[in-house]
Amino acid sequence: xxxxxxxxxxxxxxxxxxxxxxxxxxxxxxxxxxxxxxxxxxxxxxxxxxxxxxxxxxxxxxxxxxxxxxxxxxxxxxxxxxxxxxxxxxxxxxxxxxxxxxxxxxxxxxxxxxxxxxxxxxxxxxxxxxxxxxxxxxxxxxxxxxxxxxxxxxxxxxxxxxxxxxxxxxxxxxxxxxxxxxxxxxxxxxxxxxxxxxxxxxxxxxxxxxxxxxxxxxxxxxxxxxxxxxxxxxxxxxxx
Numbered sequence: 001x002x003x004x005x006x007x008x009x010x011x012x013x014x015x016x017x018x019x020x021x022x023x024x025x026x027x028x029x030x031x032x033x034x035x036x037x038x039x040x041x042x043x044x045x046x047x048x049x050x051x052x053x054x055x056x057x058x059x060x061x062x063x064x065x066x067x068x069x070x071x072x073x074x075x076x077x078x079x080x081x082x083x084x085x086x087x088x089x090x091x092x093x094x095x096x097x098x099x100x101x102x103x104x105x106x107x108x109x110x111x112x113x114x115x116x117x118x119x120x121x122x123x124x125x126x127x128x129x130x131x132x133x134x135x136x137x138x139x140x141x142x143x144x145x146x147x148x149x150x151x152x153x154x155x156x157x158x159x160x161x162x163x164x165x166x167x168x169x170x171x172x173x174x175x176x177x178x179x180x181x182x183x184x185x186x187x188x189x190x191x192x193x194x195x196x197x198x199x200x201x202x203x204x205x206x207x208x209x210x211x212x213x214x215x216x217x218x219x220x221x222x223x224x225x226x227x228x229x230x231x232x233x234x235x236x237x238x239x240x
Contacts, residue, residue: 001079004049005042008071009033015064023051026070034074036159038230040214043078044160077160079233083209087163089200092188094176096166097199097237162229165207169236174199199237207235 009030017025027048034045052071059066079085090100176186189196199205211234221228 001077001083001085002046003043003076003078004073005039005076006052006071006073008069011068011070012063012065013068018066022054026054026068027051030070030072038214039074039076040230042074043076043212044231045074046077046159047075049073049075079209079212081209081211084206085209085235086204086206088204090161092176092185092199094167094186096164096170097188098161098164100161100163160231160233162231163207163233163235165235165237169210169234171237205237207237210234210236 011026011029011033013025013029017029020028030048030051034048036045038044050073052073054068054070056068057066088100090098092098170188171190173191174188175191176188179185179187188199190199191197213232213234214230215228215232217230218228
Protein backbone atom coordinates (compact mmCIF):
# COMPACT_ATOMS: atom_id res chain seq x y z
CA UNK A 1 0.00 0.00 0.00
CA UNK A 2 2.86 2.38 0.79
CA UNK A 3 5.97 2.67 -1.36
CA UNK A 4 9.13 4.74 -1.60
CA UNK A 5 9.66 6.57 -4.89
CA UNK A 6 13.03 8.09 -5.85
CA UNK A 7 12.63 11.42 -7.68
CA UNK A 8 15.00 14.03 -9.10
CA UNK A 9 13.66 17.58 -9.31
CA UNK A 10 15.05 20.99 -10.23
CA UNK A 11 14.02 23.25 -7.36
CA UNK A 12 13.97 27.04 -7.15
CA UNK A 13 14.63 28.18 -3.57
CA UNK A 14 13.13 31.65 -2.84
CA UNK A 15 15.56 34.23 -1.39
CA UNK A 16 13.62 34.54 1.89
CA UNK A 17 14.49 30.92 2.71
CA UNK A 18 18.25 31.26 2.25
CA UNK A 19 18.70 32.09 5.95
CA UNK A 20 17.49 28.58 6.93
CA UNK A 21 19.64 25.45 6.96
CA UNK A 22 19.72 24.19 3.37
CA UNK A 23 18.17 20.78 4.05
CA UNK A 24 15.35 22.31 6.10
CA UNK A 25 14.56 24.94 3.47
CA UNK A 26 14.58 22.45 0.61
CA UNK A 27 12.45 19.91 2.49
CA UNK A 28 9.86 22.60 3.20
CA UNK A 29 9.69 23.52 -0.48
CA UNK A 30 9.41 19.87 -1.49
CA UNK A 31 6.54 19.36 0.94
CA UNK A 32 4.68 22.37 -0.44
CA UNK A 33 5.14 21.01 -3.97
CA UNK A 34 4.37 17.32 -3.47
CA UNK A 35 2.50 16.71 -0.19
CA UNK A 36 -1.14 15.57 -0.74
CA UNK A 37 -0.56 15.63 -4.50
CA UNK A 38 -1.09 12.74 -6.91
CA UNK A 39 1.73 11.83 -9.28
CA UNK A 40 0.47 9.75 -12.20
CA UNK A 41 1.50 6.07 -11.95
CA UNK A 42 3.20 6.69 -8.59
CA UNK A 43 0.21 7.49 -6.37
CA UNK A 44 -0.64 9.97 -3.62
CA UNK A 45 2.28 11.63 -1.82
CA UNK A 46 2.09 11.12 1.94
CA UNK A 47 5.43 12.46 3.13
CA UNK A 48 8.97 13.43 2.11
CA UNK A 49 10.99 10.46 3.37
CA UNK A 50 14.52 11.79 2.95
CA UNK A 51 16.79 13.88 0.73
CA UNK A 52 19.53 11.88 -1.00
CA UNK A 53 21.55 14.65 -2.66
CA UNK A 54 21.57 18.40 -3.32
CA UNK A 55 23.56 19.82 -6.23
CA UNK A 56 23.87 23.25 -7.78
CA UNK A 57 22.85 26.42 -6.01
CA UNK A 58 23.13 28.52 -9.14
CA UNK A 59 21.69 32.05 -9.23
CA UNK A 60 20.55 32.85 -12.75
CA UNK A 61 20.80 36.43 -14.12
CA UNK A 62 17.84 38.57 -13.09
CA UNK A 63 16.69 36.07 -10.44
CA UNK A 64 17.44 36.42 -6.72
CA UNK A 65 16.65 32.76 -6.01
CA UNK A 66 19.09 29.87 -6.11
CA UNK A 67 18.33 26.75 -8.16
CA UNK A 68 19.23 23.24 -7.01
CA UNK A 69 18.96 19.74 -8.44
CA UNK A 70 17.57 17.59 -5.64
CA UNK A 71 17.29 13.81 -5.44
CA UNK A 72 14.85 12.66 -2.76
CA UNK A 73 12.40 9.93 -1.80
CA UNK A 74 8.67 10.26 -1.24
CA UNK A 75 6.33 7.98 0.69
CA UNK A 76 3.55 7.19 -1.80
CA UNK A 77 0.14 5.62 -1.28
CA UNK A 78 -0.60 3.24 -4.15
CA UNK A 79 -2.55 0.03 -3.50
CA UNK A 80 -1.80 -2.90 -5.77
CA UNK A 81 -4.31 -4.93 -7.76
CA UNK A 82 -5.59 -7.81 -5.63
CA UNK A 83 -4.84 -6.07 -2.30
CA UNK A 84 -7.49 -6.47 0.40
CA UNK A 85 -8.40 -3.16 2.08
CA UNK A 86 -10.87 -2.32 4.81
CA UNK A 87 -12.98 0.84 4.50
CA UNK A 88 -16.28 2.45 5.39
CA UNK A 89 -19.09 3.46 3.09
CA UNK A 90 -19.17 7.16 2.20
CA UNK A 91 -22.13 7.28 -0.18
CA UNK A 92 -24.11 5.06 -2.55
CA UNK A 93 -26.41 5.45 -5.53
CA UNK A 94 -27.87 3.26 -8.25
CA UNK A 95 -24.44 3.06 -9.92
CA UNK A 96 -22.72 1.48 -6.92
CA UNK A 97 -20.76 2.42 -3.78
CA UNK A 98 -18.13 4.94 -2.75
CA UNK A 99 -15.77 4.20 0.16
CA UNK A 100 -13.69 6.23 2.59
CA UNK A 101 -11.35 5.75 5.55
CA UNK A 102 -8.71 3.32 4.33
CA UNK A 103 -7.21 0.83 6.71
CA UNK A 104 -5.65 -2.61 6.60
CA UNK A 105 -5.52 -5.18 9.41
CA UNK A 106 -6.69 -5.05 13.01
CA UNK A 107 -7.68 -1.50 13.89
CA UNK A 108 -7.16 0.52 17.02
CA UNK A 109 -8.64 3.97 16.39
CA UNK A 110 -7.45 7.08 18.20
CA UNK A 111 -7.47 10.85 17.81
CA UNK A 112 -4.11 12.56 17.51
CA UNK A 113 -3.60 15.19 20.26
CA UNK A 114 -2.91 18.74 19.16
CA UNK A 115 0.62 18.67 20.55
CA UNK A 116 1.66 15.62 18.48
CA UNK A 117 3.43 16.69 15.29
CA UNK A 118 4.43 13.33 13.82
CA UNK A 119 4.07 9.58 14.14
CA UNK A 120 6.89 7.08 13.72
CA UNK A 121 5.97 3.88 11.88
CA UNK A 122 7.54 1.06 9.94
CA UNK A 123 7.10 1.17 6.19
CA UNK A 124 5.09 -1.79 4.91
CA UNK A 125 6.87 -4.10 2.49
CA UNK A 126 10.21 -2.28 2.63
CA UNK A 127 13.33 -4.30 3.47
CA UNK A 128 16.05 -1.63 3.72
CA UNK A 129 17.49 -1.01 7.19
CA UNK A 130 16.29 2.60 7.12
CA UNK A 131 12.65 1.56 7.23
CA UNK A 132 11.34 3.95 9.88
CA UNK A 133 9.39 6.94 8.57
CA UNK A 134 7.93 10.00 10.24
CA UNK A 135 4.54 11.21 9.03
CA UNK A 136 3.47 14.80 9.75
CA UNK A 137 0.08 15.06 11.47
CA UNK A 138 -2.31 17.95 10.98
CA UNK A 139 -3.90 19.32 14.14
CA UNK A 140 -7.04 17.52 15.25
CA UNK A 141 -6.78 14.92 12.49
CA UNK A 142 -8.22 11.56 13.41
CA UNK A 143 -5.79 8.76 12.67
CA UNK A 144 -5.81 4.99 12.99
CA UNK A 145 -3.03 2.67 14.03
CA UNK A 146 -3.16 -0.77 12.51
CA UNK A 147 -1.30 -3.68 14.01
CA UNK A 148 0.19 -6.24 11.68
CA UNK A 149 2.14 -9.38 12.67
CA UNK A 150 4.67 -8.88 9.88
CA UNK A 151 5.37 -5.21 10.63
CA UNK A 152 5.38 -3.03 13.69
CA UNK A 153 2.64 -0.76 12.41
CA UNK A 154 0.89 0.86 9.50
CA UNK A 155 -0.86 4.23 9.77
CA UNK A 156 -3.90 5.46 7.90
CA UNK A 157 -5.32 8.96 8.16
CA UNK A 158 -8.64 8.49 6.38
CA UNK A 159 -7.09 10.55 3.61
CA UNK A 160 -8.54 9.03 0.44
CA UNK A 161 -12.17 8.94 -0.69
CA UNK A 162 -12.08 8.16 -4.41
CA UNK A 163 -12.80 4.43 -4.08
CA UNK A 164 -15.69 3.07 -6.11
CA UNK A 165 -17.43 -0.29 -6.39
CA UNK A 166 -19.64 -0.42 -9.50
CA UNK A 167 -22.82 -2.48 -9.71
CA UNK A 168 -21.24 -5.36 -11.64
CA UNK A 169 -18.64 -5.86 -8.87
CA UNK A 170 -21.20 -5.96 -6.04
CA UNK A 171 -21.98 -9.25 -4.23
CA UNK A 172 -24.39 -11.32 -6.27
CA UNK A 173 -27.32 -11.19 -5.77
CA UNK A 174 -27.74 -7.60 -4.55
CA UNK A 175 -30.35 -4.89 -4.99
CA UNK A 176 -30.89 -1.31 -3.86
CA UNK A 177 -33.75 0.34 -2.01
CA UNK A 178 -34.55 4.05 -1.50
CA UNK A 179 -32.83 5.62 1.49
CA UNK A 180 -35.58 7.05 3.73
CA UNK A 181 -33.12 9.54 5.28
CA UNK A 182 -31.54 10.77 2.03
CA UNK A 183 -33.55 10.95 -1.16
CA UNK A 184 -30.38 11.38 -3.26
CA UNK A 185 -28.96 8.04 -2.15
CA UNK A 186 -29.98 4.40 -2.01
CA UNK A 187 -29.22 1.56 0.37
CA UNK A 188 -27.68 -1.51 -1.20
CA UNK A 189 -28.78 -4.89 0.14
CA UNK A 190 -26.92 -8.17 -0.17
CA UNK A 191 -29.44 -11.00 -0.56
CA UNK A 192 -28.27 -14.16 1.17
CA UNK A 193 -30.38 -17.18 2.09
CA UNK A 194 -33.63 -15.22 1.90
CA UNK A 195 -32.24 -12.50 4.18
CA UNK A 196 -31.28 -8.91 3.36
CA UNK A 197 -28.03 -7.51 4.72
CA UNK A 198 -27.69 -3.71 4.32
CA UNK A 199 -24.36 -2.23 3.18
CA UNK A 200 -24.18 0.94 5.27
CA UNK A 201 -21.61 3.24 6.82
CA UNK A 202 -21.72 1.64 10.28
CA UNK A 203 -19.48 -1.38 9.85
CA UNK A 204 -16.12 -1.56 8.16
CA UNK A 205 -16.22 -3.76 5.07
CA UNK A 206 -13.40 -5.37 3.11
CA UNK A 207 -12.96 -4.95 -0.62
CA UNK A 208 -10.40 -6.15 -3.15
CA UNK A 209 -8.61 -3.65 -5.39
CA UNK A 210 -9.46 -4.31 -9.04
CA UNK A 211 -7.59 -1.39 -10.55
CA UNK A 212 -6.01 2.04 -9.96
CA UNK A 213 -6.41 4.71 -12.66
CA UNK A 214 -5.11 8.24 -13.16
CA UNK A 215 -7.68 10.14 -15.27
CA UNK A 216 -6.37 12.98 -17.46
CA UNK A 217 -7.01 16.48 -16.13
CA UNK A 218 -10.06 17.94 -17.91
CA UNK A 219 -9.68 21.23 -19.77
CA UNK A 220 -13.14 22.32 -18.63
CA UNK A 221 -15.45 20.87 -16.02
CA UNK A 222 -19.20 21.64 -15.59
CA UNK A 223 -20.04 23.52 -12.40
CA UNK A 224 -22.50 20.85 -11.25
CA UNK A 225 -20.01 17.99 -11.70
CA UNK A 226 -18.13 16.35 -8.82
CA UNK A 227 -14.59 17.55 -8.01
CA UNK A 228 -11.97 16.06 -10.30
CA UNK A 229 -10.25 12.96 -8.89
CA UNK A 230 -6.66 12.57 -10.18
CA UNK A 231 -6.50 9.01 -8.78
CA UNK A 232 -9.36 6.52 -8.64
CA UNK A 233 -9.44 3.07 -7.04
CA UNK A 234 -11.92 0.51 -8.37
CA UNK A 235 -12.79 -2.33 -6.02
CA UNK A 236 -14.85 -5.51 -5.63
CA UNK A 237 -16.96 -5.86 -2.51
CA UNK A 238 -15.95 -8.96 -0.50
CA UNK A 239 -18.47 -11.03 1.44
CA UNK A 240 -17.31 -11.73 4.98
